[in-house]
Amino acid sequence: MNQVKTPKPWARGAIELLVIVAGVLIALAADRWILAQEEAGLEREYLIRLASDLRRDSTNQSQRAEQARATYDRGERVLTAIREGSGSVENPGRFLTEIPWIHFHQYRIDYATETWDELGSTGNLALIQGSEFRRLLGEYQGEIEFFDHLEASWLNARDQWSQVTLAALPPEILVESQLQFHLRFIEDNNIDRVPATGLDPVFDDGALASALARLANDARSVPTLSEILMNSVSQVVIYEGLVQRSTELLRLVDTMIPDAP
DSSP, X not given: OOOOOOOOHHHHHHHHHHHHHHHHHHHHHHHHHHHHHHHHHHHHXXXXXXXXXXXXXXXXXXXXXXXXXXXXXXXXXXXXXXXXXXXXXXXXXXXXXXXXXXXXXXXOOOXXXXXXXXXXXXXXXXXXXXXXXXXXXXXXXXHHHHXXXXXXXXXXXXXXXXXXXXXXXXXXXXXXXXXXXXXHHHHHTTOOOOOOOOOOOOOSHHHHHHHHHHHHHOTTHHHHHHHHHHHHHHHHHHHHHHHHHHHHHHHHHHHHSTTOO
């Protein structure tokens, strides 16, 4: 009769060891696969959030550049009127109303940096696979941080012009200016009425001449307007540059997650 050979102890031990090693390797591979899937999902989530932030910033920056152009044109008209008198003004009522708008349009952008800050604080920036995207994103965020500080300095001229208009314009015209400035917001939000002010602003050549005389006699007027004009030029260049950067980043996001919303 043939006898069944039993594995030698050392062979059986080797087989058991191989089984254990294979099991460990399979478990490690499974863990790595699960981790890779989790990281890929987290990367996608971050990219979608970054895309949303970039779109929001781009919209605000485009609007701000447009407002900076309007501020420049308006400031130049006011500066010309101060120097040349009321004869250079075609519509006294509109002109008086829009004088304070120069500082209404000067404000800091609320940049969407929450996702970027989270990526930095958690170390998850390494999850973003595209090295070019990470580089451009870092440069973009660095510019935003720099320009955010620059915007703070621009507010000094805005606040100075606010004080100038408070001294130069009568209260009824200041109130009317605020009302006209926010009229689009009132209409867009279906606000039925605005509380009566009891003021009856007078928009005539006499009111204009009086306001221009006060502006001309205020030593802050011309230097402040000149600074605002220079700031407006810088704002157009800066914000349009940031829009170009955000557009390029969004293009890269589309290639990394084509179906991103």
